[in-house]
Every structure is written in structure tokens, then in C-alpha cells.
Amino acid sequence: MVRKRKRKEEQKFKLDKRTQYYLNTLVDIIGKMYGDTARKVIEHIIESGGSAPEETLGRDAGVKSNEARKILQKLANEALLTCRGKKVGDKVLHFWTLNLDQVEGILVNRLKRTREKLETLLKYEEENILYECPTCGRKYTLDNALDNDFRCPYDDTILMETNKEEIIELLKKKIKEIDDELRKLGVRVA
Ligand SMILES: [Zn+2]
Known part of the structure; x- marks a missing residue:
């Protein structure tokens, strides 16, 4: 017994x-x-x-x-x-x-929140041209760069357009990873 x-x-x-x-x-x-x-x-x-x-x-x-x-x-x-x-x-x-039945919901919500943040970052990177100072590494938006005649106000170096491809690729990769996780959890992903 x-x-x-x-x-x-x-x-x-x-x-x-x-x-x-x-x-x-x-x-x-x-x-x-x-x-x-x-x-x-x-x-x-x-x-x-x-x-x-x-x-x-x-x-x-x-x-x-x-x-x-x-x-x-x-x-x-x-x-x-x-x-x-x-x-x-x-x-x-x-x-x-x-509470096993709560676990799935918590995981899905967490992943969705992270995905939203990444999407926002991606959108910002894609929509804003960023400039970078090769000397001190400070970053400037197009407006800021224009205001300063494309020179860094700290060291007068000519600003360069940043290589956003790398960042954009990385963000897209992370979003894809989250989508894969969500699929594993049975969530429909576009
Ligand atoms: Zn600088």
C-alpha cells in the first residue's frame, strides 16, 4: 500500500x-x-x-x-x-x-517583452543615420552631426557614418532566436 x-x-x-x-x-x-x-x-x-x-x-x-x-x-x-x-x-x-501551469505563460510573456525591445532598437537603427567620431567614439544623430558641421565638438575630428549593418544583423539574429524559442513554446510567430 x-x-x-x-x-x-x-x-x-x-x-x-x-x-x-x-x-x-x-x-x-x-x-x-x-x-x-x-x-x-x-x-x-x-x-x-x-x-x-x-x-x-x-x-x-x-x-x-x-x-x-x-x-x-x-x-x-x-x-x-x-x-x-x-x-x-x-x-x-x-x-x-x-505552479507548472504558470511556467509557460511567464516564459512566453518574457520572450515577447524582450522581442518588443529588440524591435524598437532595430527600428531606431534602421531609421536613424548615426555618425561616429573615430577619435573618441561618441555617436551623433544626423541632426547633431549637421549642427556641428560633421565634426566632433570634443576633438574636432571629422565624423564618419557608423557601420550599422553589423548592429542591424545582430538585432535581427537575436529576434530570430526569440522567434525560434517562441515556436518551441508553441506560439505562432509571423
Ligand atoms: Zn570625438
Whole structure:
């Protein structure tokens, strides 16, 4: 009887390829957004099968308890974690559980926001002619360059039109990478 129940619990957090991919991406994003401590906390919860008690989390994840608590709260605000008290022996432990069904939405939103920022940058680069001072490296818009007779006001060097191709290529490449990620997450991309 006990054995059977144990097996059932293990199955609860069985990870298919798609979920595994979501979780890896999630760990990366959490690390970028909230830092290394947060990364350790979320990794620990995932490794614990999706749920871990607050009382031992700091120690088990190798982070300070008060920092772990702050991070748990932040992730709860993102609807990523839920806390529930559970009686273990004669104590009540506070279990933090990963909301798997929230993960996909959070990832997609994050990617979409980044994509929008990149699109804005790309548009700016494409629409604005930029000039650069070969001496000090300062950049000028066409209007600024005109105002200064195409000379750098700091060192009087003649301004050169910047090589935007490289930047534009890089931005397009990053946008394409995000589109690939979004497709993997099942989002329709134009
Ligand atoms: Zn200059």
C-alpha cells in the first residue's frame, strides 16, 4: 500500500521533454531576473520534485534563509509558487510548490517583452543615420552631426557614418532566436 502511494507521488512530477525544456529556460530567466540565489532556490524546488519546505530550503539549497524567504515571496508574486502548510509529524511545514501551469505563460510573456525591445532598437537603427567620431567614439544623430558641421565638438575630428549593418544583423539574429524559442513554446510567430 505504502509502496504504491510512493510510486504515485513520483509520477506527479514526471517531466516530459517539453516540460524539461520549459524548466531549464525558467531557471535561466529567474537567474537573469533575480540573481544567482534565486536560481539556486528555484533549482532546488525543481530538483525536489516541484515542492520544498521553507523551513529547510535555505540550508538544502545552500543559500541564506532570509534571502530564500524574500525570493520565495517574489516568485509567489509572479504566481510561480504557491505556499501551503502541511503537517509533517508533529510540525507544520510550509511547502512551496511550483505552479507548472504558470511556467509557460511567464516564459512566453518574457520572450515577447524582450522581442518588443529588440524591435524598437532595430527600428531606431534602421531609421536613424548615426555618425561616429573615430577619435573618441561618441555617436551623433544626423541632426547633431549637421549642427556641428560633421565634426566632433570634443576633438574636432571629422565624423564618419557608423557601420550599422553589423548592429542591424545582430538585432535581427537575436529576434530570430526569440522567434525560434517562441515556436518551441508553441506560439505562432509571423
Ligand atoms: Zn570625438
